[in-house]
Amino acid sequence: METIEKEEGKLEVILKAAQKKFAEFGLAKTTMNDIAAEIGMGKASLYYYFSCKESLYEAVxxxxxxxxxxxxxxxxxxxxxxxxxxxxxxxxxxxxxxxxxxxxxxxxxxxxxxxxxxxxxxxxxxxxxxxxxxxxxxxxxxxxxxxxxxxxxxxxxxxxxxxxxxxxxxxxxxxxxxxxxxxxxxxxxxxxxxxxxxxxxxx
Amino acid sequence: METIEKEEGKLEVILKAAQKKFAEFGLAKTTMNDIAAEIGMGKASLYYYFSCKESLYEAVxxxxxxxxxxxxxxxxxxxxxxxxxxxxxxxxxxxxxxxxxxxxxxxxxxxxxxxxxxxxxxxxxxxxxxxxxxxxxxxxxxxxxxxxxxxxxxxxxxxxxxxxxxxxxxxxxxxxxxxxxxxxxxxxxxxxxxxxxxxxxxx
DNA sequence: ACATAGACTAATTTTCTATTTTGGTCGAAT
DNA sequence: ATTCGACCAAAATAGAAAATTAGTCTATGT
Incomplete structure (x- = not known):
């Protein structure tokens, strides 16, 4: 069983992108699309990891x-x-x-x-x-x-x-x-x- | 020559009214009318004493x-x-x-x-x-x-x-x-x- | 001249409405 | 388990219409 760390978890990637965008635009002016686009994801996919924008912000x-x-x-x-x-x-x-x-x-x-x-x-x-x-x-x-x-x-x-x-x-x-x-x-x-x-x- | 002080100067009266209204509503939300009405004056009369709203605020x-x-x-x-x-x-x-x-x-x-x-x-x-x-x-x-x-x-x-x-x-x-x-x-x-x-x- | 205010104007604010954007859902595809 | 296109309702935005407001000008009384 190998624990390869070449890829960080998706959750981590999302958090980083969100952190970056929230820091740039603030909570109100950052859209879920901004965050998803930052990592080439579909907006809808974010909702698989976070129930809403607020909870994503909270996580950040x-x-x-x-x-x-x-x-x-x-x-x-x-x-x-x-x-x-x-x-x-x-x-x-x-x-x-x-x-x-x-x-x-x-x-x-x-x-x-x-x-x-x-x-x-x-x-x-x-x-x-x-x-x-x-x-x-x-x-x-x-x-x-x-x-x-x-x-x-x-x-x-x-x-x-x-x-x-x-x-x-x-x-x-x-x-x-x-x-x-x-x-x-x-x-x-x-x-x-x-x-x-x-x-x-x-x- | 008698210096009667029964009445304070009009300027003083205006300043007091302005002080009261500005304190109540702030600079932006206080109208010249508000101030004039406070002392039963016409709005236009205020401009005899102060050139503009800003200068009245400055005076206050x-x-x-x-x-x-x-x-x-x-x-x-x-x-x-x-x-x-x-x-x-x-x-x-x-x-x-x-x-x-x-x-x-x-x-x-x-x-x-x-x-x-x-x-x-x-x-x-x-x-x-x-x-x-x-x-x-x-x-x-x-x-x-x-x-x-x-x-x-x-x-x-x-x-x-x-x-x-x-x-x-x-x-x-x-x-x-x-x-x-x-x-x-x-x-x-x-x-x-x-x-x-x-x-x-x-x- | 000194004070005051009514009538007016130009500019700003507010209000209302049409349009777009955005948060969030769902089912299908992988 | 994960991703996303399509969709919807709610919220934000934009723009025009309406209402306020700062400031002016002139007339009137003192």
Missing amino acids: ISKEQDHFLQEIQKTIKPTASAISIMKVYAKKRMRLFEYCLNLAKLNGDGVSNCLPFVKKLFEEFGKQEVELISSILEHGMNIGEFAPIHPKVEAEFVCSVMLGLRQAAKYRMKESLMTKEDYKNLNANMDKAVDMFICSILV | ISKEQDHFLQEIQKTIKPTASAISIMKVYAKKRMRLFEYCLNLAKLNGDGVSNCLPFVKKLFEEFGKQEVELISSILEHGMNIGEFAPIHPKVEAEFVCSVMLGLRQAAKYRMKESLMTKEDYKNLNANMDKAVDMFICSILV
């Missing part, structure tokens, strides 16, 4: 979310100091958003004018990130780096600041698209904010 | 801006510690936005999908606030409370965080309107962020 977001959280998890070594983990977190978070474009869009566009199920996806991701940061903070408390705090409360605060800085960057930018310069500035602000936060909870 | 924003900056200036006593000034600033800023509704809207709504002249108004206000905070930080440096920093850079960072937190709050809120609870949370986050910031630049 889920994929990016998993990738995001998995990559972040890698940076968390129980041996490392919580301080350095938090610092690495901020940096890696920014870099990951460049790959997880749909996730980034979810964080960048307003969530008020979007479908309820998209809002749910965003909130779910937010919750998971709060959870993750909570665990880092707890780790820091356990090894005596951080003062006794409410991990969840503080994690929510940090997430608000990070989300906010991204929004503020979009708000302030000159063109309708963020330039390299904008990203550089955003990165700097993120690092600064996280440093400040860490400083504020040191023992 | 200017008025709120002046009020905002003037009120803030009051809190800055050269004798007070820069630390306390910054803390008061954060609190007063939030309270003032509840009165300067059009200014708050400018800060709350996205600025990307609006007229260029509105974007300019926002940027101008932003600049003035950066200037103001800069002066507070410099004051703090002069009296030896704050470490040697670049006041403008730090001021811009604080403004980004404050703008961002407001945006994040809008992002996270359940309803399309902010509840008392949302405001309470936003207030807490603002205070916390400013405290953190102050802490980060102490000598």
